[in-house]
Amino acid sequence: MTLGIILFINVSDNRKSFAATTGDYRSKASGYWSSISTWETYNGTSWVNASAAPAQTDGAIEIMPGNTVTISADVTADQITIDSAATVVINSSRYLYTNNGTGTDLVVNGTLNINGYLTENINSTVEVNGSVTLSGSATDQIGTGATFTIKSGGIFTTAGGALPTASGKWIVNSGGTYKSTANGEALPLAT
Numbered sequence: 001m002t003l004g005i006i007l008f009i010n011v012s013d014n015r016k017s018f019a020a021t022t023g024d025y026r027s028k029a030s031g032y033w034s035s036i037s038t039w040e041t042y043n044g045t046s047w048v049n050a051s052a053a054p055a056q057t058d059g060a061i062e063i064m065p066g067n068t069v070t071i072s073a074d075v076t077a078d079q080i081t082i083d084s085a086a087t088v089v090i091n092s093s094r095y096l097y098t099n100n101g102t103g104t105d106l107v108v109n110g111t112l113n114i115n116g117y118l119t120e121n122i123n124s125t126v127e128v129n130g131s132v133t134l135s136g137s138a139t140d141q142i143g144t145g146a147t148f149t150i151k152s153g154g155i156f157t158t159a160g161g162a163l164p165t166a167s168g169k170w171i172v173n174s175g176g177t178y179k180s181t182a183n184g185e186a187l188p189l190a191t
Helices: 002-013
Strands: 025-027 039-042 047-049 061-063 068-071 075-077 080-082 087-090 095-098 106-108 111-114 117-120 125-128 131-134 139-142 147-150 155-158 170-172 177-180
Touching: 080 087, 087 095, 106 111, 111 117, 117 125, 139 147, 170 177
Parallel strands: 025 061, 061 080, 068 087, 075 095, 080 106, 087 111, 095 117, 106 125, 111 131, 117 139, 125 147, 131 155, 147 170, 155 177
Antiparallel strands: 025 039, 039 047
């Protein structure tokens, strides 16, 4: 009887509770990345209101289902996961820089809308299991040794934004989709 209650409490909180470490962040509401009211952080015992927005020196960053986080000021981070039914929007003229940290630096299980710049720094990794849209005025930049992988079920749609065309940076797995809605666009050299 006690075991069933403990499992119910842990499972109902959310799956991140099991693996949270001090310094991890998760969204608690929709809002701007730079706003502390968007975030909570794990203090080693429980999730508490954040005193600062997450950055590259923090732990894992999770955008929770139902939340939309908007980047309206440049951000550098790694270990970002956009959950299914969660969204990140990079505003026009704003940057999301992914740093090479522990594990995958950006996992898109939900939605990523790039209206500004997604810049993968040296050796960083992005995996798309959900949906990424690159607007016509946006740019996706991939640094030396960095990779962008569209996994099975993942969809990348571009409306004519700027993409890197060097080989070895783009990987489209079986079941992944790259879609261009712009005429005359240069395609990335993908594996």
